[in-house]
Structure formats: structure tokens, C-alpha cells
Amino acid sequence: MFDVLIIGCGVVGAAAAYELSKYQIRGKALSVAVLDKENDVSQGTSKANSAIIHAGYDPPHGSLMAALNVEGSRLVRELCVKLDIPHRQCGSLVLAFSSGPRETCLSEEQHLRKLFERGERNGVPDMEILSRDAALALEPNLSGDVRAALLAPTAMIISPWEFTLALMETALRNGAELFLNREVISLKRLQGKAGDAETFWRVTTDKDSFDARYVINAAGVYSGKIHNMVSPQSFEIYPYRGEYYLLDKSEGKLVNHIIFQCPTPAGKGVLVAPTVHGNLIAGPNSGSCDDEDDTAVTAAGMEEVAGKAKKSVPSINFRANIRNFAGLRAAADRDDFIIAGAEGAPGFFDAAGIKSPGLSAAPAIAKRLLELLTAGGLALEPKEHPVDTRRRVRFADLSPGDRIKLVQKNPAYGRVLCRCETVTESEILDSLAAPIPPRTLDGVKRRCNPGMGRCQGGFCGPRILELLADRYNLEPEEILQDRSGSYILTAEGTSIGT
Ligand SMILES: Cc1cc2nc3c(=O)[nH]c(=O)nc-3n(C[C@H](O)[C@H](O)[C@H](O)COP(=O)(O)OP(=O)(O)OC[C@H]3O[C@@H](n4cnc5c(N)ncnc54)[C@H](O)[C@@H]3O)c2cc1C
Structure with missing residues (x-):
């Protein structure tokens, strides 16, 4: 019997597990399990988004989104340092343009003022409205049609999957358990032993069952379906797709800040931003879709994103594109996060x-969920010395002197497998020995970057495939690119063009 079971290992489930893993009950470790239907952590929306830690001027004042955004961004900053998560506080600009109908230009400037005032009410520090010249001085590659800009210096860029991984790894080091490839298919509230007043949840997956006193539903675009397994439908979740370009490092220095346009009712609009890995990201657009797993990109979507991104930064060279991807927003039929107990489901x-x-x-x-669990009867006491640090070697970032010292200690750091990103064999072996080892090529890529560069794994892919096959004692053709079914080698002796 687990004390708490979390459904979904995206950033929300991982953050809840991390937070809970720092507590105990009645002097004994709290037992926490996290289940996910995929073969790795962060395979849902937490993998495919803009990777921005927003300052917090956007959500309506008084909403949960506003309060938790501002508090969350402060906490993320601390976590990035403690848990060695790639990040950069580069600040953001929202642009108002001077081209187009006069009313639109005026209303965009008014919109900046509204965002500024809302940000102040939400508690966002250090914002400023910049003139056209001040904005262009900060970002010379912006369109000359810029009329004014809202600067929010606290906005950051981050690696979203390493954020999720770091939270979950730390939770595991503190005793939590992770069960991958488990799709929750039903939940039932059951009575304890005869005469025992206590009830518990039986969570059944496509493989096995788990019992738990408390359950957290962090299933992203599937959270409505999980809710409906235990309680009458009280909200609906609609997947809303957003498509992106990821451009080569040749474009990575075009802008230093995250560049937004004025938001519309459809969302924050198309942004242009540097990434923590030195690339440039442009997107997302916004379109409804019927399928919770449909992350395909479309030619029309790509055209829309490129056109809108060029409005902010006209000189972007979209021929330097190295990857396109899409993520799915878990939009609800109300304009706020739903963080609450479910009716009739203690x-x-x-x-x-x-x-x-x-x-x-x-x-x-995660902290809000802990408050709900405590109010629901879980008597949490902080552990005295929980694990709260994490470090990994990033060979590419080391000085020449430190690289030499490392190679002398371990020659596998001297074998560079990914030439685009300077990733060594030893870093890949380190990831395979970590608390949540990758099982796929993309899992290795997300952890230590091989395949992130211009050649997208053309050189290092085959060697990493061999390392994975060795680690798991599998045949090479059993190794996957990413999700289940994504086989790479499908037949012996064939090659492209024969
Ligand atoms: C296009 C786009 C851009 C965004 N940009 C930003 C941004 O820049 N900044 C920002 O703050 N936010 C951004 N967001 C929002 C942010 O990405 C999400 O709010 C966040 O990732 C949601 O995390 P989650 O853990 O709730 O969901 P997910 O990451 O989707 O995790 C849910 C998990 O539940 C699992 N699951 C589902 N059903 C089951 C089941 N039956 N059994 C077991 N497991 C199950 C899934 O496999 C998945 O791993 C963006 C979102 C999108 C789509």
C-alpha cells in the first residue's frame, strides 16, 4: 500500500513526487509511487513546449494561474541551481507594433500597459515599458515596426525535460518509486479489512494494480478522462496543438531575450527565443485537435509560424531549420488550473x-497539492536531511584544463561520440547508470544532448544504439528511437537507396 500514488510523470507529477519525497509520516518514510503510460518521464506536454519560465504578467489577477506562476518562477530559479538544471535568466520582451491599422497599433500599446499593470498586481518584479529605440538597442534584430515593448527581466529559458527528470531523480533518491509503461485504466475506492473504517484506492493499469491511500491525477491532456473514472464529469479537457521550428545554432544569437507579440484570446502567440542549448525556437501556433496523442506537424502550421515569427524578427533564416515538433496544451472549459479534490472521491x-x-x-x-493532502488527513512531517542536490558532468561546458583532468581520471571522457554537441562516451554511460536510465535513443539525447546538433544523430546514433543494446542485453533491432513502436532497424542488410 502506497501513501500517495501520482498518475503521470510530466513536470507536475514529478514536482509533486519531489516535494512529497522530502516528507515522512510518524517518523517513517512516506511511500510515494508515480505511474506513467510511456517508457520515459516527460513524454507528454512537458517534453514539447516553449521552455519558458514566464514572469507572470499574463494570467488574470486573482487566478490560481497568476499566483502559482509568480511563486513557481521563483521556486524554479532555486531548483535550477540546486538540481543542476540548464537555465538562463534572459528576460522577455512583449512587442507592440506600429504597422497595420492605427487602432491596432494604439490598442497594442494599451495592451502593454494592461500587461504591465496586471504584472504589478500579480507581484512580478522589475518590469519596464521600453520605447522603440530602447527595445531596438537591446535587440537590434527586431523588426523596425516595433513601437514599444514590455521588458520582464525575471523570465527564463530552461530545459523542460531535464527539469522534469531532475525532480523525479531526486524524488527517487529520497525513496519514491517510478513505474513506467503503466497505463492507468481504472480506479476503485475499496474498503480496508472487515470492520476497518479506512478505505483506499485500487489503481489498475494495463499490467498490474497498485493500492494507495491518496491519489493525485497529473495526467495532462488525459486528466479529464482519469477524473471521470472516479467522479461525475465536472470539466472537460481539449487538446490544443502548438507547432514549432527549432533552428540551428547559426541562428541562436539572433535574439538575447524571449520575444513575444501581444497576446490574443487564442494564447500568448508566436514567440522567438534562444534555447539553453544555443539554438533558436519559433512557435507555437494554436489549433484544436481531436486526438490527445497527435503531435504531428503540418505544412500549413509551419508556414503560419514562420510568417508570424518574421513579423518580430524579419531576418530569421528558416532554411537553418533542424527540427519541427508540436506539443498539446491541456486546455479546459474554464480559464484556470483545476487543483482540487474530486466530488465524491475522498x-x-x-x-x-x-x-x-x-x-x-x-x-x-506541487506545494498546493501538499496543502490539499494535508487538509485531507495526510500528517506530513519534514524529513531532517532529504537529498536536495544533483550534479552531472557536461564535458562541453568545461575549461580545457578541467577536460584534461577528467580524461586522465577516466579515458571514456576522451572519446567524443557526438561531434556536433561534444558529448563523450562517459557522459552517455553516466546517464545509463543514473536513477532513471534512458531506454531509447531520444531518451539518451534528452539526458546528455547527443543528436541535438545539426546532424541530428547521423554520426553518433549507431554507436549510442550499440551502448543501449549492451546496457540492456538486447539485440540492436530491439532498440527504439523514442516511444513504443519506434523501431530503427527493421530488417537486416537493407540500406537507403537499394
Ligand atoms: C505548445 C505549448 C507551449 C507551452 N509553453 C509553455 C512555456 O513556455 N512555459 C510554461 O510555463 N508552460 C508552457 N506550456 C504548458 C506546459 O508545458 C504544461 O503546463 C506542462 O508541461 C503540463 O505538465 P503536466 O505534467 O500536467 O502534463 P504532461 O507533461 O502531459 O504529463 C502528463 C503525463 O501523464 C501521463 N499519462 C496520461 N494518461 C495516463 C494514464 N492513463 N496512465 C498513466 N500515465 C498517463 C502521460 O504519459 C504524461 O507523461 C506549454 C504547453 C504547450 C502545449
């Missing part, structure tokens, strides 16, 4: 409708 808590700024808010959402 001990069951939803973290649903966690659309943007869910990445920024995740650590604060």
Missing part, C-alpha cells in the same frame, strides 16, 4: 487543465 486530487504557464508553475502546484 483522497483523490486533480491537477488538471494545466496549460501554460504550467511549466513555470509546477513547483508551486
Whole structure:
């Protein structure tokens, strides 16, 4: 019997597990299990988003989104340092343009003022409205049509999957357990032993069952379906797709800040931003879709994103594109996060409708869930010395002197497998020995970057495939690119063009 079971290992489930793993009950470790239907952590929306820690001027004042965004972004900053998560506080600009109809230009400037005032009410520090010249002095590659800009210096860029991984790894080091490839298919509230007043949840997956006193629903775009397994439908979740370009490092220095346009009712609009890995990201657009797993990109979507991004930064060279991807927003039929107990389901808590700024808010959402669990009867006491640090070697970032010292200690750091990103064999072996080892090529890529560069794994892919096959004692053709079914080698002796 687990004390708490979390459904979903995206950033919200991982943040909840991390937070809970720092507590005990009645002097004994709290037992926490996290289940996910995929073969790795962060395979849902937490993998495919804009990777921005928002300052917090966007959500309506008084909403949960506003409070948890501002608190979350402060907590993320601390976590990035403690848990060695790639990040950069580069600040953001929202642009108002001077081209187009006069009313639109005026209303965009008014919109900046509204965002500024809302940000102040939400508690966002150090914002400023910049003139056209001041904005262009900060970002010379912006369109000359810029009329004014809202600067929010606290906005950050981050690696969203390493954020999720670091939270979950730390939770595991503190005793939590992770069960991958488990799709929850039903939940039932059961009575304890005869005469025992206590009830518990039986959570059944496609493989096995788990019992738990409390359950957290952090299932992203599927959170509505999980909720409906225990309680009458009280909200609906609609997947809303956003498509992106990821451009080569040749474009990575075009802008230093995250560049937004004025938001519309459809969302924050198309942004242009540097990434923590030195690339440039442009996107997302916004379109409804019927399938919770449909992350395909479309030619029309790509055209829309490129056109809108060029409005902010006209000189972007979209021929330097190295990857396109799409993520799915868990939009709800109400304009706020749904973080609450479910009607008629004692001990069951939803973290649903966690659309943007869910990445920024995740650590604060986790604290909110702990408050709900405590109010629901879970008597949490802080552990005296929980694990709360994490470090990994990033060979590419070391000085020449430090690289030499490392290679002398371990020659595998001298074998560079990914030439685009300077990733060594030893870093890949380190990831395979970590608390949540990758099982796929993309799992290795997310952990230590081989395949992130211009050649997208053309050189290092085959060697990493061999390392994975060795680690798991599998045949090479059993190794996957990413999700289940994504086989790479499908037949012996064939090659492209024969
Ligand atoms: C296009 C786009 C851009 C965004 N940009 C930003 C941004 O820049 N900044 C920001 O703050 N936020 C952003 N967001 C929002 C942010 O990405 C999400 O709020 C956040 O990732 C949600 O995390 P989650 O853990 O709730 O969901 P997910 O990451 O989707 O995790 C849910 C998990 O539940 C699992 N699951 C589902 N059903 C089951 C089941 N039956 N059994 C077991 N497991 C199950 C899934 O496999 C998945 O791993 C963006 C979102 C999108 C789509």
C-alpha cells in the first residue's frame, strides 16, 4: 500500500513526487509511487513546449494561474541551481507594433500597459515599458515596426525535460518509486479489512494494480478522462496543438531575450527565443485537435509560424531549420488550473487543465497539492536531511584544463561520440547508470544532448544504439528511437537507396 500514488510523470507529477519525497509520516518514510503510460518521464506536454519560465504578467489577477506562476518562477530559479538544471535568466520582451491599422497599433500599446499593470498586481518584479529605440538597442534584430515593448527581466529559458527528470531523480533518491509503461485504466475506492473504517484506492493499469491511500491525477491532456473514472464529469479537457521550428545554432544569437507579440484570446502567440542549448525556437501556433496523442506537424502550421515569427524578427533564416515538433496544451472549459479534490472521491486530487504557464508553475502546484493532502488527513512531517542536490558532468561546458583532468581520471571522457554537441562516451554511460536510465535513443539525447546538433544523430546514433543494446542485453533491432513502436532497424542488410 502506497501513501500517495501520482498518475503521470510530466513536470507536475514529478514536482509533486519531489516535494512529497522530502516528507515522512510518524517518523517513517512516506511511500510515494508515480505511474506513467510511456517508457520515459516527460513524454507528454512537458517534453514539447516553449521552455519558458514566464514572469507572470499574463494570467488574470486573482487566478490560481497568476499566483502559482509568480511563486513557481521563483521556486524554479532555486531548483535550477540546486538540481543542476540548464537555465538562463534572459528576460522577455512583449512587442507592440506600429504597422497595420492605427487602432491596432494604439490598442497594442494599451495592451502593454494592461500587461504591465496586471504584472504589478500579480507581484512580478522589475518590469519596464521600453520605447522603440530602447527595445531596438537591446535587440537590434527586431523588426523596425516595433513601437514599444514590455521588458520582464525575471523570465527564463530552461530545459523542460531535464527539469522534469531532475525532480523525479531526486524524488527517487529520497525513496519514491517510478513505474513506467503503466497505463492507468481504472480506479476503485475499496474498503480496508472487515470492520476497518479506512478505505483506499485500487489503481489498475494495463499490467498490474497498485493500492494507495491518496491519489493525485497529473495526467495532462488525459486528466479529464482519469477524473471521470472516479467522479461525475465536472470539466472537460481539449487538446490544443502548438507547432514549432527549432533552428540551428547559426541562428541562436539572433535574439538575447524571449520575444513575444501581444497576446490574443487564442494564447500568448508566436514567440522567438534562444534555447539553453544555443539554438533558436519559433512557435507555437494554436489549433484544436481531436486526438490527445497527435503531435504531428503540418505544412500549413509551419508556414503560419514562420510568417508570424518574421513579423518580430524579419531576418530569421528558416532554411537553418533542424527540427519541427508540436506539443498539446491541456486546455479546459474554464480559464484556470483545476487543483482540487474530486466530488465524491475522498483522497483523490486533480491537477488538471494545466496549460501554460504550467511549466513555470509546477513547483508551486506541487506545494498546493501538499496543502490539499494535508487538509485531507495526510500528517506530513519534514524529513531532517532529504537529498536536495544533483550534479552531472557536461564535458562541453568545461575549461580545457578541467577536460584534461577528467580524461586522465577516466579515458571514456576522451572519446567524443557526438561531434556536433561534444558529448563523450562517459557522459552517455553516466546517464545509463543514473536513477532513471534512458531506454531509447531520444531518451539518451534528452539526458546528455547527443543528436541535438545539426546532424541530428547521423554520426553518433549507431554507436549510442550499440551502448543501449549492451546496457540492456538486447539485440540492436530491439532498440527504439523514442516511444513504443519506434523501431530503427527493421530488417537486416537493407540500406537507403537499394
Ligand atoms: C505548445 C505549448 C507551449 C507551452 N509553453 C509553455 C512555456 O513556455 N512555459 C510554461 O510555463 N508552460 C508552457 N506550456 C504548458 C506546459 O508545458 C504544461 O503546463 C506542462 O508541461 C503540463 O505538465 P503536466 O505534467 O500536467 O502534463 P504532461 O507533461 O502531459 O504529463 C502528463 C503525463 O501523464 C501521463 N499519462 C496520461 N494518461 C495516463 C494514464 N492513463 N496512465 C498513466 N500515465 C498517463 C502521460 O504519459 C504524461 O507523461 C506549454 C504547453 C504547450 C502545449
